[in-house]
Amino acid sequence: MPTTPQTTATSWQTEISHFFQELGLIxxxxxxNNELVILSQQxxxxxxxxxxxxxxxxxxxxxxxxxxxxxxxxxxxxxPDPAVIAENEQKLLYNKKRKRENEEEEEEERMRQLDSxxxxxxxxxxxxxxxxxxxxxxxxxEVDASNRTEFLNRADxxxxxxxxxxxxxxxxxxxxxxxxxxVNNEDGPLARSRLQEASSSSxxxxxxxxxxxxxxxxxxVQNIEQHMNVVFDPNxxxxxxxxxxxxxxxxxxxTIEREHPKWAAVHFQQPHRSYPPPxxxxxxxxxxxxxxxxxxxxxPPEVKTTxxxxxxxxxxxxxxxxxxxxxxxxNHTSTTIxxxxxxxxxxx
Numbered sequence: 001m002p003t004t005p006q007t008t009a010t011s012w013q014t015e016i017s018h019f020f021q022e023l024g025l026i027x028x029x030x031x032x033n034n035e036l037v038i039l040s041q042q043x044x045x046x047x048x049x050x051x052x053x054x055x056x057x058x059x060x061x062x063x064x065x066x067x068x069x070x071x072x073x074x075x076x077x078x079x080p081d082p083a084v085i086a087e088n089e090q091k092l093l094y095n096k097k098r099k100r101e102n103e104e105e106e107e108e109e110r111m112r113q114l115d116s117x118x119x120x121x122x123x124x125x126x127x128x129x130x131x132x133x134x135x136x137x138x139x140x141x142e143v144d145a146s147n148r149t150e151f152l153n154r155a156d157x158x159x160x161x162x163x164x165x166x167x168x169x170x171x172x173x174x175x176x177x178x179x180x181x182x183v184n185n186e187d188g189p190l191a192r193s194r195l196q197e198a199s200s201s202s203x204x205x206x207x208x209x210x211x212x213x214x215x216x217x218x219x220x221v222q223n224i225e226q227h228m229n230v231v232f233d234p235n236x237x238x239x240x241x242x243x244x245x246x247x248x249x250x251x252x253x254x255t256i257e258r259e260h261p262k263w264a265a266v267h268f269q270q271p272h273r274s275y276p277p278p279x280x281x282x283x284x285x286x287x288x289x290x291x292x293x294x295x296x297x298x299x300p301p302e303v304k305t306t307x308x309x310x311x312x313x314x315x316x317x318x319x320x321x322x323x324x325x326x327x328x329x330x331n332h333t334s335t336t337i338x339x340x341x342x343x344x345x346x347x348x
Contacts, residue, residue: 012051180313182320214242221245228252 013036020029107124121128148154151165221242225232230252232240240248257264264270269278 012047180311180316182316217242221249224249 013033016032017029020026020032123131147165151170152163153168153170154161154163225245228249230249232245232248257268257270265273267279269281
């Protein structure tokens with residue numbers, strides 16, 4: 001774990017506090033803790049260097065104390081020579097400095113011997129820690145600047161005015177951030193849960209209903225064939241099925257469109273056509289069995305594709321207005337057509 005000035009200050013504060021408590025300097029320990037709380041950032045950054053100097057001085061004093069103690073113990077046997085004592089002290093300090101220089105040289109030599117392809121960063125531990133702290137501080141400054149630009153109401157975000165978002169907040173248009181959509185569910189969970197009951201109760205009558213539906217479908221298809229004057233071979237092998245006959249009738253309708261393009265352009269909705277505009281759509285609704293309503297639908301107004309005209313709320317409101325207008329038009333101009341199957345007339 002890398003050592004930061006804050007963690008160094010905390011650990012050193014604990015050691016100093018224990019030192020004062022062991023000596024009985026209670027008031028001094030309290031004053032020391034209070035001073036450390038209000039310690040400035042500038043002095044806190046200088047704390048590692050100051051601690052190294054203090055450690056060197058304490059080691060020097062400890063060496064002098066050990067030397068003095070040895071002199072006192074040896075004074076009973078021989079008279080100490082001050083020159084010898086000073087020489088021994090110089091040797092001890094020189095050996096300590098030499099040892100530190102040797103360690104630094106060994107670390108540099110170890111870094112030089114590493115493979116250049118395997119080493120990404122060539123720097124000491126102190127330089128790496130300084131780079132990490134600089135990167136964290138730069139990112140924090142970017143985040144602070146972004147927050148000031150986003151939340152503060154000021155002309156110049158880089159100004160050094162002392163304010164906060166609670167007292168000087170920027171006005172944000174919440175309508176742009178909120179989305180509104182209307183979901184038209186055709187059925188609900190209750191209807192889906194009752195499908196199994198309806199299917200189980202109708203299994204006994206499925207065969208007869210399917211036979212009746214097939215007969216009605218064949219009759220409808222025969223009426224369309226007679227109306228379009230299309231005759232199928234009754235002795236074909238295999239015989240023409242109802243889906244196949246419907247496909248052939250669709251091909252016949254497309255042939256009529258190709259032979260009479262003007263008439264088809266007026267009455268049919270043709271794909272990929274820009275001009276003339278398509279005819280009004282014919283709406284088929286069923287207000288109640290067995291009748292249905294036929295009415296012409298007016299196309300909805302065009303909506304802008306940019307700005308507020310393309311928002312979900314605008315589209316939802318326009319859709320509701322179009323449905324109301326369509327319902328009013330059906331009530332005024334609709335015609336009721338009886339849909340009961342007729343067995344006597346084949347076409348109308």
